[in-house]
Amino acid sequence: MDLSLLDRIAGRRVLVVGDVMLDEYLWGEIERISPEAPVPVLDERSRHHAVGGAGNVAANLAALGCRAGIGSVVGEDGPARTLRAELEALGVDGRALVVDRERPTPLKTRVIARRQQLVRIDREERRPLAPWAEERLLEAVRGCLGGCGAVVLSDYGKGVVTEGLVRGITQAARAAGVPVVGDPKGRDYRRYRGVTLLTPNRKEAAEATGIALTDAAAVERAGARLLEIVGSEAMLITLSEEGMALFRRGEPPLRLPTRAREVYDVTGAGDTVVAALAAALAAGADLVAAAELANMAAGVVVGKVGTATATAEEVRAFAGAATDPAGRKVVPREEAVRLAARLRAEGKRLVFTNGCFDLLHVGHIRYLQQARALGDCLMVGLNTDASVRRLKGERRPLIRQEDRAHVLAALACVDYVVLFDEDTPLELIRELRPEVLVKGGDYTREQVVGHELVEAAGGRVELIPVVEGASTTAIVERIAALYGRPG
Template structure:
């Protein structure tokens, strides 16, 4: 294998994805549908654009060859891709496809699809990028990019590793592809289109996946097919006895984009010279980490916090926190989060935050909004409004970002950040933390840190109220 990552060319259909994330704890009175409130809207690259960004996150140069137009969705996607990948555009006929998910926590409730644009024709620049590629990932979402470049891709498959991530709306991979990566459902659909693929399935799914993979290796003339099985891993077939590559751990989370993470990791490693078995095993591990660490939302760009309370901080506070967590995770670092009201910041707070920062590679502080503090602490609190509390916290050298939450407990914001470590003061040692099961659900760890005795906001406020007023001079 090469010592430095081989540049990768990603060919395929880019999409623009949106999430509307909120809470759903009741049904509408006029229909049996969930009411989603406290929503935040985020946008991110989707389809081949997501695969390209994930490949670039592995530290390799990436060129994305895709179809874009003059529509608003294409313009937004160009902005999201700027600085992440090199872009080679081919003309798009119609509007760029986009999808919007309405989410309650990690659970999608509804998806809205817009735009049916298709790639119109290849260009010389696109064909040249394919012909010079040291490794190619085809992320075919059935919207024409792979079709108009099919001849160039077929030629490239004879000299360089080509990984083909198919979609049931698209065509079969070109002959000679090093690896095809359909999901179990996609493999079943493709195999059923072939005369010799019918037959009873099995409850566990492995026998069916193995039969489908064997059928597709032969029909597609692929070197290998890896059928992705979600939380069970992947089944790799060269046409004979398959190899089951299990996930390293059971994780919970949003799986959207896990197939792109798998294909991007495998394509990069094959371009670097890895054996197919080693590339698939590493890709399974990469996809598992991806889901555990927040999935596609970890690379999202927050456009518009729609809950009024979320805007109480200093600027785009929560968006900065999400981006900080994503950046540190991408670099392989440890994200630490700590939370509290931090009303009248004192030495105990600072000691706790300094200790938390030493536990990882960044510290994100989750702060109760003014309404949340008032509900928890009673009338007259907070003493310091949230905008000022955020500003003081961000001024601390040990704090990398701040996020504001409006609820009584920080589960929602923790779900957005997905820290590796959630740090609390040692005074919680005998307390059941409501957020602990959530943090542990994605493999995170709750840690208690020593707390300086005798320091409290309530004590400071009481002493300040009892202090005598100045008798002379200018007001302090």
């Protein structure tokens, strides 16, 4: 893959049109049963919001460095105001959002207790847009096409992406020389005629063609059939762990094997694929280069827990990590905080531990393996070299921080490593808000830094027994005894 494409993407304008929605996560505790009915009573503790649907495509474009805009129809309500604020925080231009007072803003509320999702409550309209709203949205889209490098049609089947809207957008985009990438929904793909490229997944392609995609030959038949139905320039079928298949008119099919080295969660990967394709096309890339970038970006996001985005820096690191997949697991502090927030939003359990990890030994390995088993994601806080020197003296650490972080990240049981420069991880724990805080059995609960913060938030402290005789000090003393004197 030509990594210079990532530089050319920066600043390109891409407009996303489709079903935007607001995702709401409500956390609480259940300690009693209602006297009114045999149902649990949830005491609400906190709420979190994130953009969903077409909004997540826009978030992915912004993460890649594009100037993303979004066009959709929202209500005149609280969720719409929250949605606009979330989009603004991401740097997404919301000028093409049309207000329909009779149509509520799509809201999906997930109720979570003890890290388990209890119920999801959907508030949405699935009927097609009113004619006036369709026309007003089309006018807004036409007004945004100037200087736009690509358009994405993100169809979640909620009624915004009507056949008339698709026809109007593709005609206007064709006149302006702007490619249109569609993420389809439903069985009848004839309504997407005019798009440059569609990105169905295996299940969607099977439903649209009536062909079970059980082998490579079936995939090729489905791809050819979809090109015939849609009349598009190309078709990209995503095949989960089998990668992607690109079909172009007059060209043989191109199979792109998956680039993911570890798959934690495929949530939102389709949004990343369509965003990366559009970003690449906006930068003037051909279809093959665009598909390669999309495949790489998808490899980044499925290696994260929960709905995620891939930054240009992450894709660049991932592309160079064919022989070094550990490097992308060492994250800046700001990214670690974002990852922790995303985990909470998905109801996942974050486990945190910390240490110097100077000369990694079997005691460390067994400790980290047991810590990982306590939740969904293990994040390790690692003392910087300066921090280690203050704690252990000028002769330590023996191994520099970059190398210590890399060795830790190479362990399958470690999901992320984040460096901290303070003497203790207290502030980092305050920022990450882990559900499980882990230390060795040579500590007492009261001695564990940050135990008050974690327990006050409903989390817990776990102490893991140490391996007798396994310590960095013991290794250093043995080396000194064996090699410290001549002869």
